[in-house]
Amino acid sequence: MSAADFPLIGAAAQRARAAARVLRTLPTDVKDAALTAMADALLARTDDVLTANAADVAAAAAEGTPEAILDRLRLDAARVAGVAEALRALVALPDPVGDVVRGSTLPNGLQLRQVRVPLGVIGIVYEARPNVTVDAAGLCLKSGNAALLRGSASAFRTNTALVAVLTEAAEKTGLPAGSIELLPADRASVGELLGARGLVDLVIPRGGASLIERVVRESRVPVIETGVGNCHVYVDAAADPAMAEAIVLNAKTHRVSVCNAAETLLVHRDVAFLPRLLTALADAGVTLHGDATAQAAHPAVVPATEEDWATEYLSMDMAVRVVDDLPTALEHIARWGSGHSEAIVSDSAAAIAGFTAGVDAAAVLVNASTRFTDGGEFGFGAEIGISTQKLHARGPLGLPELTSTTYVVTGSGHIR
């Protein structure tokens, strides 16, 4: 495969590959200087960005785009300052490149070191939010990778302005051209990106289930699945009532549109405070979709179908199922969960141990809200998404997760 096979993205991918060969050798201070210059440039040229963004928002509004989507697309001076601040925060994070993951001197005297190296060229496919353009470019750069950014058509003017500002600042500090490339927002450019084996080292889709499904189905380039969170909170027989209520309410209602929000409540049948728990949720404005036992426990509960167990609502809805025991809860999670975040509320060490051992997910939360599954909350700094796959990286994807490793083996004429 060569760049000519990819009319929409080939030239940009080729530039990114060339840039990646330089980026992988850059010392941390050069990358940090570029990040700082990029942050400064965003502040200095906020007006250019806002002008382009206003045109995008006006065009989207003219097409009848709902206000919730317009709000995700819209930038203002404060939001631009926020993404500039996020770039500065990356400067403060340690550079993973060059870290020695393991090392030893073998019995024959060979010195073995496993060293972190950048992945190379990373493609990111994402939806309306223009802040992802800046976040993804910054994370890729700090980890020594070139970024191929494929944002949505609705944000194309904004993304063009942002990338112009970022690349000009980066190149002034000595970064190679091609370090940050914005791809055309044509529908076909995603297909090219997913087929660009040998040109692109990794594609990260950031978006809904249908985008991720397409990427997994089509891609010949390695991908990391992110973001689908059908998360459960299991309230055990031995749960403290007040703690259970606080965690369930927080997991469901703190921010409903995010992947670490809870979607299904599983409650042990011996939980006597179930009616009170359901009342608290209903009072908070949550629509409850429950099985027969849940319906019997509270008049606000409407009947649930299998569809409800499968759904990532991302809204003020919650499915409720009453289970006979922990194994039934684990079966439910294994059948319907998306492997993101699963929480248990319990004072029983045995139940906690059983839940922790039995759940196969990126994160298991014990007496804590699912909302804590987050790179920032985990203390990793910025994240590019939350992986729900088992290979390479599971959970929040920070800077180390954007690297690979090389074994460097040093001898003095060693042969076998």
Add this chain to the structure above:
Amino acid sequence: MSAADFPLIGAAAQRARAAARVLRTLPTDVKDAALTAMADALLARTDDVLTANAADVAAAAAEGTPEAILDRLRLDAARVAGVAEALRALVALPDPVGDVVRGSTLPNGLQLRQVRVPLGVIGIVYEARPNVTVDAAGLCLKSGNAALLRGSASAFRTNTALVAVLTEAAEKTGLPAGSIELLPADRASVGELLGARGLVDLVIPRGGASLIERVVRESRVPVIETGVGNCHVYVDAAADPAMAEAIVLNAKTHRVSVCNAAETLLVHRDVAFLPRLLTALADAGVTLHGDATAQAAHPAVVPATEEDWATEYLSMDMAVRVVDDLPTALEHIARWGSGHSEAIVSDSAAAIAGFTAGVDAAAVLVNASTRFTDGGEFGFGAEIGISTQKLHARGPLGLPELTSTTYVVTGSGHIR
């Protein structure tokens, strides 16, 4: 997707999934007891295995299979004892499951631990060698995974006998049924395995470039590419002549059929001992395919084409190119290498640093033969292959590489 969508492998995959949920919770001593019982059973029932193998070998011979392939297929008592011994060696290796990769107490008091967990169900697609059946089953079991083994049709009787012996022994020690499943050797079973998203967590192809290409193209299940090694030795201007000769000869001729054998020799144009080096290779029986400068340096060198730069010979052939400088060598490796193992012979610290920084491969060998890229040589114990991809694991795949991780987050009622 459900098991019914996969007529050839669905039932086996379903059994493996059920087994995997048990395997992930088994303590190390139970897995080690099973491995020991499997080794004992292989020795006790060697005759059953050899009878089945004799039938496979006779059938393959009747079809006119070349002796080199027959030799890979053929077992004898010593080879069976060898694979039994390999199972015992796994007992001695540390169990990666449960290892805490990182852990901290966050400022808000949440306890964060990243813990190794098994991947789940691992499919392995491989060619004639029946020893892979035992090795793969053992590695998967020790790392807490269920194994779906898809060997070649020519070894089906042998593999059936081996898996019967292994599963009977494993189940007697309390391992769940489904821990080791042999899949039908029909051509279509590979396709089903590659499509069994949700049933299978990882597929590892062990075979030639065409198998690996098919797997990468078709698979909707995560894969780890292994084994294609178009490896180079770069002899720098500052190389010690005797060391260079020893390393080049070893890398090329020690065992030509393996992925860490060298295929192309790159020599700096200032290397005065090039004629002697080429004589040593020719005297060892190596057919040399070289550029014009190499041809001028030695009469045995036949002309090379681009095809030679691209070829993993796996034979007593070697391509030879004389380069003007280190950057040209790096360009050649970036263009033609498969990202497996790349070696430099040099006494120049600057050249070594430039080579190490500039090569993007699983292993970079400094003054050492490419033949050292191997799980056993690296001290990792057994390996299931050598990854040439950048994601998840790069280089020899040992037990830790057959695991994922889960973040276990423990609070006391923490909400955001």
